[in-house]
Amino acid sequence: MSATLTEPTSATASAPSATQVTPSVNRLGLTQAAYRGAPSTLCSGCGHDAITHQIIRATFELGIEPHRVAKLSGIGCSSKTTAYFLGQSHGFNGVHGRMAAVATGVNLANRTLINIGVSGDGDTASIGLGQFLHMLRRNVQICYVIENNGVYGLTKGQFSATADKGSVQKKGAENEMTPIDCCALAIEMGCEYVGRSFSGDMKQLSALLKGALSHRGAALIDVVSPCISFNNHEGSTKSYKFAKDHEEPLHDIGFVPAFEAFTAEYAEGATHTINLPDGARIVLKKVHRDYDPTDKTKALELLSKARDERLFLTGLLYHASGQTSMVEQKNLVDDPLATLPQSRVRPPPEVLAAIMDSLK
Amino acid sequence: MPPTTAVETSVAASQRNTIVNDIVIQVATTNGSGSQSSNNVLLRAIFQMGIPVNGKNLFPSNIQGMPTWFTIRANKDGWAARRETIDFLVAMNPESAAEDLRELRPGGVAVLSSELKPYLNRSDIHAHIVPFGDLVAQVCPEVKVRKLVANMVYVGVVGCLLSIEIEEIQKAIARQFRSKPKAADLNRNAAMLGYNWAAEHLHNGHEFTLERMHRADGQILIEGNAATALGFLYGGVTVVGWYPITPSSSVCENLIALLGKHRHDPATGKATYAVLQAEDEIAAIGFVLGAGWAGARAVTATSGPGLSLMAEFAGLSYFAEVPAVIADIQRMGPSTGLPTRTCQGDILKAHLLSHGDCRHILLIPGSVEECYEFAMESLDLAERFQTLVLFMSDLDLGMNHWVSAPFQPPAKDMDRGKVLTAEDLARLKKFERYRDVDGDGIPYRTLPGAKHPLAAYFTRGTGHTAAATYSEKPEDWKNNLDRLTRKFDTAREAVPQPVLEKDSRSDIGVIAYGSSDPAVRESLAQLQAEAGVDAAYLRIRALPVNGMVREFLASRRVTYLVEQNRDAQMASVLRMEYPELSAKIRSVLHYDGLPITARVVTDAILESENRK
Incomplete structure (x- = not known):
């Protein structure tokens, strides 16, 4: 294994094409290019491109084998982005709001795949809310990223269900309805890895993504990702300016992959260390407030307060372990169901003969 | 009183x-x-x-x-x-x-x-x-x-x-x-x-x-939905997504019982299948498409209202070429309709389910034995043609008890279709997901997890090229649709063929399908006995039809098409296929929610033939 990685300490660019100070090959001997996809066709400056880039980096730095990844998405600007990363991974751009169900089927068919789902706030919280919640309560194996900009970009700027109360549309209309907080709902549904981030916060997003990719079961990251064309104006609560001015990280997040030694340097000043199933660790360090992400009630309380006081709190909001994943609940064989040979899925003729006899 | x-x-x-x-x-x-x-x-x-x-x-x-x-x-x-x-x-x-x-x-x-x-x-x-x-x-x-x-x-x-x-x-x-x-x-x-x-x-x-006889000796007595479940079991189904709806629920309930009994790994006790009850029919078909895309043999069962909810995914299956099977156990509709009464009212909708140009393969069992065989066959055809296959049963066939010859074990191995493995790719050094390499309209696919740099492709409902890249070019769109038509035409010969149940030199023909078969058989005997009317009988077992149906229609003065719906749905399909023979088709329609009887068929034909 050619591990030469260190935890990235700074992010220098938001565009995937930008030059990065990263090692040339990862532990598989692959360059970052092996994790790229087709060129993005999104608007220049779109928050989604920055998230795409972090997914490329996270999978590259973790040394994930591209062929083991399934990229899943619904419909919308965010859902298009699965074409822009991991070009050597199979991708399925499904129908609007229904990626959750597709991902569920993929997970059942091949439990060995690493599922990366990318969706938007319209795709997840409006048309797809039901499926999203059911996917979480089933604990489907997936790293689910919501690229949350509060509007429908592809249809030119209508509000989505995550738009904050009082937020103003580009054409001036104000949202008067209560926003749907996907993170609070996820915690309610028993999701054991719930994070919120900002597409402009590279370091935090990178650590959250890596943690999510190492998590067993459903992991959700809700990333505020400004829409440069339809929701980046004065009065918007999902604009770059608003996010930059209001982001309040709950902690400093570090991620130590399983293949890297956990040194004293990491431990120093840590308020929480979270062990992930694959041996990786998340290290949380205090910034302003004391926050324990393993306390479900406190997490929900804080999210409620954040909504009332319009705080933009980011970080690992909630983490737990102990729930069985869907694949475990179903007691599936270790091999993918998809490729089981006939001898394992077709009972012998004697079984049929016995059934026939019982019906005579 | x-x-x-x-x-x-x-x-x-x-x-x-x-x-x-x-x-x-x-x-x-x-x-x-x-x-x-x-x-x-x-x-x-x-x-x-x-x-x-x-x-x-x-x-x-x-x-x-x-x-x-x-x-x-x-x-x-x-x-x-x-x-x-x-x-x-x-x-x-x-x-x-x-x-x-x-x-x-x-x-x-x-x-x-x-x-x-x-x-x-x-x-x-x-x-x-x-x-x-x-x-x-x-x-x-x-x-x-x-x-x-x-x-x-x-x-x-x-x-x-x-x-x-x-x-x-x-x-x-x-x-x-x-x-x-x-x-x-x-x-x-x-x-x-x-x-x-x-x-x-x-x-x-x-x-x-009643007195003892031997006609049913050695036969079995079974409900169609139980037979369907057996077919899926022997078809090697691995993923089942479902949402309860009368009269389809017993397909999945029977299947759950069978899988629980016969599909656990003997060494580990672990399941070689997954059944998941969905939150609605949209999710159920979503599971099936996800699983089918990843290479599983996946099915769902539903009835009319559920089928409507599955329409969007049905189009994606057709266009993105993802294997899927829906068992539609038809009931009286639209809307809630009469959920515990039978009909054949989903034929046209199922055939054209979704939006845009879209045509699906339908398998239409006419007996419990065919429920078993076609359920199995549907899984093969879905993977062979990389598309949605609809298995069209109904309440009468599915929930009632029928006598049948015992079912035989599968005569052939499972057909997993055109799937390229990493080894195949290493040998071929080339892979384009939607290229018609063999001229039959059916492209090759790879499964997620295949470890080869060429294996990956991007599945999308948007316009795409033969290499599965995004395209809005008119010629790419048209070429792709035309290839899908070729694929559909290939299916004409691969689906269960029509059966000439009764040959005759008579200029009268009868066509029927599905659960109308027992009534039509009895009616043919009545026609002969009561009025000396002889008729040939062709039973359609799948869509798309092929030239055999055309020939049957063309060679007769008139053909009575018996269906259990108001709108002559199969007649509409045949008229689309063979507009020149449109006038030769006369419909015998039954749609009161009760299963059709021989008397309905006999009286309609005798009246039309002025023999009453």
Whole structure:
């Protein structure tokens, strides 16, 4: 294994094409290019491109084998982005709001795949809310990223269900309805890895993504990702300016992959260390407030307060372990169901003969 | 209503001719009263005497307290379709008694619970008043189960009146209650009591009798949905997504039972399948597409309203070329409609399900045996053609009891279609997901997880090139649609072919499909016997059709297309396929929610032919 990685300490660019100070090959001997996809066709400056880039980096730095990844998405600007990363991974751009169900089927068919789902706030919280919640309560194996900009970009700027109360549309209309907080709902549904981030916060997003990719079961990251064309104006609560001015990280997040030694340097000043199933660790360090992400009630309380006081709190909001994943609940064989040979899925003729006899 | 005390009043003994093994028995009860077990016992006892039977359950969309009927047709010639005339009535339900008695044919037999005596106002039937309440009290000390057990008393009474062998009744009871020995004893005693009481108290003066024959020997008795589940089991299904809806739920319930019993790894005890109950039908088909894309053999079962919800994914399956199977057990619609009544009302919708240019393969079983075979076949075809295959059964076939030859083990290996592995890619050094390499319109696919740099491709509902890259170019779009048409044309010869059930030189043809088959077969015999009308009969078993159907239509003056829907849906499909033969098709349509009868077909054809 050619591990030469260190935890990235700074992010220098938001565009995937930008030059990065990263090692040339990862532990598989692959360059970052092996994790790229087709060129993005999104608007220049779109928050989604920055998230795409972090997914490329996270999978590259973790040394994930591209062929083991399934990229899943619904419909919308965010859902298009699965074409822009991991070009050597199979991708399925499904129908609007229904990626959750597709991902569920993929997970059942091949439990060995690493599922990366990318969706938007319209795709997840409006048309797809039901499926999203059911996917979480089933604990489907997936790293689910919501690229949350509060509007429908592809249809030119209508509000989505995550738009904050009082937020103003580009054409001036104000949202008067209560926003749907996907993170609070996820915690309610028993999701054991719930994070919120900002597409402009590279370091935090990178650590959250890596943690999510190492998590067993459903992991959700809700990333505020400004829409440069339809929701980046004065009065918007999902604009770059608003996010930059209001982001309040709950902690400093570090991620130590399983293949890297956990040194004293990491431990120093840590308020929480979270062990992930694959041996990786998340290290949380205090910034302003004391926050324990393993306390479900406190997490929900804080999210409620954040909504009332319009705080933009980011970080690992909630983490737990102990729930069985869907694949475990179903007691599936270790091999993918998809490729089981006939001898394992077709009972012998004697079984049929016995059934026939019982019906005579 | 004047009470009638007369039993055996005015039917003269001299009028009697014995009718052997040709009877329709109707049991009228209340739903939720536990009559299902008794009716199954009655049906099986007759079946075990070697007599072909069919059992139809006509039930309300309700759990308890509404009228329900179970109809048994026993027929020595094997006619299994519904018949309008009721020969023998067991009336247990005051709510429906007046109408039940009215519908009994003259000379018929009625067994009435004594509290229904006031409803008896006919003198042209043989009526037997039975004190079920008093009788059941003798064998059943437990008051709260007496209502249930009373049903088994009527089984004994009917058995005695129709000469059903008591040993076969006992055997059927033992089978019905095999896991509950105490209940088996109680019910056996109840049936014996009814049998003996009838032998002592009732004068058997009617013309019907049942006697042992050998036509059903070695046959099986099964519901279509159970047969369908067996087909999916032997088809090697690995992922099942479903949302409960009448009348399809028993497909999945049967399948869950079968998979639980036969599909656990012997070494580890782990499951080689996954069944997931979805939050709605959209999610159910979503699971199926996700699983099918990842390489599993995945199915869902639903009925009309659920099929509507699946429409968007159906189009994605067609266009992105993802294998999927939907078993549609058709019921009366639109909307809630009559959820417990049958029809063939989804044919056109299923064939064209979704938006844009979209045509799907339909497999249409005409018997329980075909339910088994086509369920298996649907999984092969879905993977072979990388598309949605709809398995079109209906409530009559799916939820009723049919006699069949025992099912045979699969004659061929599973067809996993054109899937390239990493090894294949290393050899070929080239892969384009949507390229028509073989000229049959069917491209090659790879599965996620295949470890080769060329393996990955991006599946999308948007316009794409042969290499699966995004495209809005007009020629790319058109070329792709044209290839899908080629693929569809390839399917014409690969799907279950039409069967020429009856050849004839007659210029009259009959085409039918699905559960109309038993009625059409019987009708052909009626046409011959009653009016000397001969007709050829072609049974369609799948869409798309091929030239065989065209030839059948073209070579005859007229073809009657029998369907159980209002809008002549299959006729519309054939008219789209063969517009030049449009005028040769005349529709015989039945759509009242009850299964079609031979009489409906016969009368319609005779009237059209001016032979009536």
